[in-house]
Amino acid sequence: xxxxxxxxxxxxxxxxxxxxxxxxxxxxxxxxxxxxxxxxxxxxxxxxxxxxxxxxxxxxxxxxxxxxxxxxxxxxxxxxxxxxxxxxxxxxxxxxxxxxxxxxxxxxxxxxxxxxxxxxxxxxxxxxxxxxxxxxxxxxxxxxxxxxxxxxxxxxxxxxxxxxxxxxxxxxxxxxxxxxxxxxxxxxxxxxxxxxxxxxxxxxxxxxxxxxxxxxxxxxxxxxxxxxxxxxxxxxxxxxxxxxxxxxxxxxxxxxxxxxxxxxxxxxxxxxxxxxxxxxxx
Amino acid sequence: xxxxxxxxxxxxxxxxxxxxxxxxxxxxxxxxxxxxxxxxxxxxxxxxxxxxxxxxxxxxxxxxxxxxxxxxxxxxxxxxxxxxxxxxxxxxxxxxxxxxxxxxxxxxxxxxxxxxxxxxxxxxxxxxxxxxxxxxxxxxxxxxxxxxxxxxxxxxxxxxxxxxxxxxxxxxxxxxxxxxxxxxxxxxxxxxxxxxxxxxxxxxxxxxxxxxxxxxxxxxxxxxxxxxxxxxxxxxxxxxxxxxxxxxxxxxxxxxxxxxxxxxxxx
Amino acid sequence: xxxxxxxxxxxxxxxxxxxxxxxxxxxxxxxxxxxxxxxxxxxxxxxxxxxxxxxxxxxxxxxxxxxxxxxxxxxxxxxxxxxxxxxxxxxxxxxxxxxxxxxxxxxxxxxxxxxxxxxxxxxxxxxxxxxxxxxxxxxxxxxxxxxxxxxxxxxxxxxxxxxxxxxxxxxxxxxxxxxxxxxxxxxxxxxxxxxxxxxxxxxxxxxxxxxxxxxxxxxxxxxxxxxxxxxxxxxxxxxxxxxxxxxxxxxxxxxxxxxxxxxxxxxxxxxxxxxxxxxxxxxxxxxx
Numbered sequence: 001x002x003x004x005x006x007x008x009x010x011x012x013x014x015x016x017x018x019x020x021x022x023x024x025x026x027x028x029x030x031x032x033x034x035x036x037x038x039x040x041x042x043x044x045x046x047x048x049x050x051x052x053x054x055x056x057x058x059x060x061x062x063x064x065x066x067x068x069x070x071x072x073x074x075x076x077x078x079x080x081x082x083x084x085x086x087x088x089x090x091x092x093x094x095x096x097x098x099x100x101x102x103x104x105x106x107x108x109x110x111x112x113x114x115x116x117x118x119x120x121x122x123x124x125x126x127x128x129x130x131x132x133x134x135x136x137x138x139x140x141x142x143x144x145x146x147x148x149x150x151x152x153x154x155x156x157x158x159x160x161x162x163x164x165x166x167x168x169x170x171x172x173x174x175x176x177x178x179x180x181x182x183x184x185x186x187x188x189x190x191x192x193x194x195x196x197x198x199x200x201x202x203x204x205x206x207x208x209x210x211x212x213x214x215x216x217x218x219x220x221x222x223x224x225x226x227x228x229x230x231x232x233x234x235x236x237x238x239x240x241x242x243x244x245x246x247x248x249x250x251x252x253x254x255x256x257x258x259x260x261x262x263x264x265x266x267x268x269x270x271x272x273x274x275x276x277x278x279x280x281x282x
Numbered sequence: 283x284x285x286x287x288x289x290x291x292x293x294x295x296x297x298x299x300x301x302x303x304x305x306x307x308x309x310x311x312x313x314x315x316x317x318x319x320x321x322x323x324x325x326x327x328x329x330x331x332x333x334x335x336x337x338x339x340x341x342x343x344x345x346x347x348x349x350x351x352x353x354x355x356x357x358x359x360x361x362x363x364x365x366x367x368x369x370x371x372x373x374x375x376x377x378x379x380x381x382x383x384x385x386x387x388x389x390x391x392x393x394x395x396x397x398x399x400x401x402x403x404x405x406x407x408x409x410x411x412x413x414x415x416x417x418x419x420x421x422x423x424x425x426x427x428x429x430x431x432x433x434x435x436x437x438x439x440x441x442x443x444x445x446x447x448x449x450x451x452x453x454x455x456x457x458x459x460x461x462x463x464x465x466x467x468x469x470x471x472x473x474x475x476x477x478x479x480x481x482x483x484x485x486x487x488x489x490x491x492x493x494x495x496x497x498x499x500x501x502x503x504x505x506x507x508x509x510x511x512x513x514x515x516x517x518x519x520x521x522x523x524x525x526x527x528x529x530x531x532x533x534x535x536x537x538x539x540x541x542x543x544x545x546x547x548x549x
Numbered sequence: 550x551x552x553x554x555x556x557x558x559x560x561x562x563x564x565x566x567x568x569x570x571x572x573x574x575x576x577x578x579x580x581x582x583x584x585x586x587x588x589x590x591x592x593x594x595x596x597x598x599x600x601x602x603x604x605x606x607x608x609x610x611x612x613x614x615x616x617x618x619x620x621x622x623x624x625x626x627x628x629x630x631x632x633x634x635x636x637x638x639x640x641x642x643x644x645x646x647x648x649x650x651x652x653x654x655x656x657x658x659x660x661x662x663x664x665x666x667x668x669x670x671x672x673x674x675x676x677x678x679x680x681x682x683x684x685x686x687x688x689x690x691x692x693x694x695x696x697x698x699x700x701x702x703x704x705x706x707x708x709x710x711x712x713x714x715x716x717x718x719x720x721x722x723x724x725x726x727x728x729x730x731x732x733x734x735x736x737x738x739x740x741x742x743x744x745x746x747x748x749x750x751x752x753x754x755x756x757x758x759x760x761x762x763x764x765x766x767x768x769x770x771x772x773x774x775x776x777x778x779x780x781x782x783x784x785x786x787x788x789x790x791x792x793x794x795x796x797x798x799x800x801x802x803x804x805x806x807x808x809x810x811x812x813x814x815x816x817x818x819x820x821x822x823x824x825x826x827x828x829x830x831x832x833x834x835x836x837x
Contacts, residue, residue: 089507099447100504112518274802461640465607
């Protein structure tokens, strides 16, 4: 597998708001390599640096120390800016603030229009992108009448229309209700599986990490943990020390183990957990 | 309440009028305005009214929808009518107390009122049948020549379409903020003018802050989608003149010319 | 004792006489007792927001009525503001309503509108700030330089400062991270405990509702689908799932265990409860 995103000793600080105040060090040396085609979830509480990291992946922010490469392109290289942005699409938190047009299909067409794609090709891409997120029937609708989850799917379609290799969802589920969140997650998983698009999902909902290929936990501007969901969530004490919680399934297994029941900590989903508990009690 | 305001007034449809190129419709409206101002007497006004009725029929816009469009300017229309009726000197027709109505006054009033109504309903037909985004596209294309004198036509058009996109969002937000402040006992209905203006602060401050935040986020989102100005941009649905556009324009020119001639000969 | 709030045959229809006519709330009936901690759960569009805006008279019923302490809140429409001071409503993402130069002044907005002044006003503000866990040194800062979580606390304090008898919270923890969510809910629980006031918590999250309230109202398409203690409601998990609603993850584990022949109670909804039941089962079954 080849490398999609890579950072080396990445550092970033936000300037102080007022004189005399310290600047905020958001990233303190992040070394990270994300493979093409993987589904990576980045967890962390507010202020852990996870969103700052995400904004380096398509040159919205540029490193103050260290390097970021997108498919081998250095993000500091201004001549490659459009190429970088075309390869790594971003979906943000607030669905209302990333929709440009008052007709769904016009909005999805925005990026290819900017890239100077010929008209017939734009049409094909828009239809494909809307199909990929399951929103074809809403092509002529006004976005402000859609639900939060639908708006985020439109935003995803707008990114797919650039035919990117990677989509970064920067807390894209934070403002949605459970139904909307599920819509976005299912869409992201399908794109990963069917189109082999690399997905980087930034979130603080532990449950969204359940079936990721890899979970990265950020804390205090650094990578605190990195591994499969099973590996990461098994480290219950560390996760709690950071101020995050583990899924209730893992919490249950952890508590049972402390009481001497022999269950593994790696059973994340409801069914796996029930299997493990049932087996231990038999 | 606020949500009931319909801005843009576009009614989706698939009539020949809807299918016309927005540039054609913009030019037709200009021609129509020229026509209305050239109309002098009964026959030429009759032609203009008939034209409007035919266009409305083609656009499948009902009489009630057209009249509703006049509602916001009703006061202006009445005022213009009355002003012309009472203050035009001429052969007296009717007089009571200090008011005198002359024959010329009455005629002028009728024509003035008609003129305003035709101008407004004519323009409304354009917005009824053209989506705001197509209208903006049309304007951008028509005014393209102004780029040469350094008018930022693309940027203005982009701003206009973003404004149109965010009007419903901001109206909804205003509603929410108003409810939230009312829940804290804000009172927008009583007090004198100054007090009422002050009472708007708890709405306006959050609304502005939110609008700036939205602008910030939207700018980043647009950049992420490779926006870099109008240069080299293509279109999902580019504007193309079709046979019907040439026909419509030719008909428009003939009609306006005809009305001007009628006016010249005093009909 | 008389219920603090009574909802009787409440119906609210949007867009009457237009093609978009739609009832968001239809013939709803329930009482809320003084001092209860009630959770309301339901999908977006189930009528939650419309319902809670009736409780403090922001919306007027199309038919039916709301009684506060036994009196119809719309009996004297001119006095509807008094009802808003008694039934404090905190909207979703309330930090977007902040407007004053300082936190102190912003919290003061509500109680000042009630006519409170001087030492009384000051007491209300400081108490409210304490309830939501805002340190006194924040009071003189601008609300706009605070973090998202702190802004939300300021907004919450702005309603608590009116010292309402009923506090209605619409998704108070939306968008916060796990730590922020838990600490805010702890503040709300403490508030309920200390004041003995009535609290109504609206949420999408079954886990959040399950851990905090004494009673749950489940709404579905403009009607009350279920009304009962958390254990009662979650023992009908199959129905909840069929209605397209989520149930706590731990309840789903219990359901899955029952399917595997481990007979835990279907009404568990917290990790601790399920753990206790499982340990008891193990001890009971240790002989085999």
